[in-house]
């Protein structure tokens with residue numbers, strides 16, 4: 001066996017055949033599947049093996065022998081390392097086509113029933129696919145005596161300073177850069193674990209894409225009164241900052257950005273974002289999609305595919321601050337929005353009240369538990385928008401007790417979507433899947449699927 005003679009460090013030539021779920025190119029060396037970061041379908045590359053298993057290997061590009069016509073020059077190599085802008089080597093048009101391929105590959109892998117490929121629509125992209133992220137969550141370090149925000153290299157603890165990511169809202173980038181200087185000036189420094197000096201572990205900045213209202217949240221290892229001065233200087237420079245919070249933690253290792261110990265340092269508790277002519281009130285911890293423009297497309301697509309009737313009773317599962325409920329409330333009789341996170345539930349209730357929507361009831365609960373306890377006996381349609389882990393067997397079992405006529409499944413993970421579809425398609429027919437580019441220049445694929453109950 002040729003594969004058995006291979007070892008880590010060997011250089012081999014592979015032709016890239018397809019794109020993997022994480023955006024890597026996949027080629028074959030005899031029967032070994034070789035996963036190569038930044039390689040594109042159609043390319044022939046010399047690669048060095050960095051990991052080797054029985055049927056697959058991981059390798060890095062040494063030399064591109066035949067380059068894809070869709071390859072672009074990499075302008076920001078450090079963003080590749082941390083994954084923030086990892087598909088910058090590919091034209092946007094081709095990236096949209098490859099995202100549909102990622103979805104098709106996942107379905108091929110996990111779904112045994114036949115899927116008509118015409119049902120999988122072309123990926124809906126953005127007209128302006130840069131500067132779309134409305135939120136940054138960045139750890140901070142002291143480097144050469146200066147405070148620097150950054151990200152960790154993929155799969156490691158290596159800190160890479162990053163304060164001008166092209167996919168980020170440009171005004172947020174300006175704020176991050178200004179904050180580094182303000183922290184230097186005031187001595188409100190990054191916390192250093194070794195000598196327990198400094199205060200700041202990380203910062204989250206969220207900006208309403210359509211309102212400009214901005215919220216800054218510091219995660220601190222210990223309180224320091226200089227935060228008041230930092231907030232004052234920030235607001236002076238960026239008057240659209242409406243809200244500054246501090247969160248305190250004693251856990252340095254855990255990669256979280258919020259704790260339960262919070263205090264409003266400046267301004268108001270929530271910032272506003274406006275989509276669909278409706279105003280949403282956001283606490284720092286409330287879930288809100290990172291790409292406001294595509295979120296609007298996503299909810300409109302869900303609404304369109306659902307095609308609800310005035311008498312329908314509907315569930316909006318994994319509701320977050322209940323944007324799906326907001327979009328569909330006028331199409332149906334009653335919506336139950338089910339969400340586990342308390343802050344998102346508070347935002348949902350505040351927003352529904354503010355938008356004068358009266359036929360949505362928000363339940364703070366685990367979705368599977370809520371289905372077990374729900375008094376409503378008949379549900380016409382269910383909307384799902386779960387985290388990357390998908391629905392899973394237990395939840396699907398509960399959903400199938402209700403057998404709603406329609407399921408509208410918003411997914412951010414093609415693999416878990418495909419595994420869930422494998423179970424659901426025993427009882428439902430798949431009518432359409434629409435991929436959407438919620439995260440341009442990353443391999444992430446969002447999609448909306450419509451499933452309709454099979455005739456008994």
Ligand SMILES: C[S@@+](CC[C@H](N)C(=O)[O-])C[C@H]1O[C@@H](n2cnc3c(N)ncnc32)[C@H](O)[C@@H]1O
Nearest residue numbers: 287289318319320339340341366367385386387
């Ligand atoms: C991908 S977000 C979608 C939120 C919302 N649909 C939106 O578009 O903004 C998933 C949401 O599911 C919530 N969640 C996670 N696990 C849950 C569970 N077991 N039951 C209910 N909600 C859950 C999370 O808190 C998060 O708000």
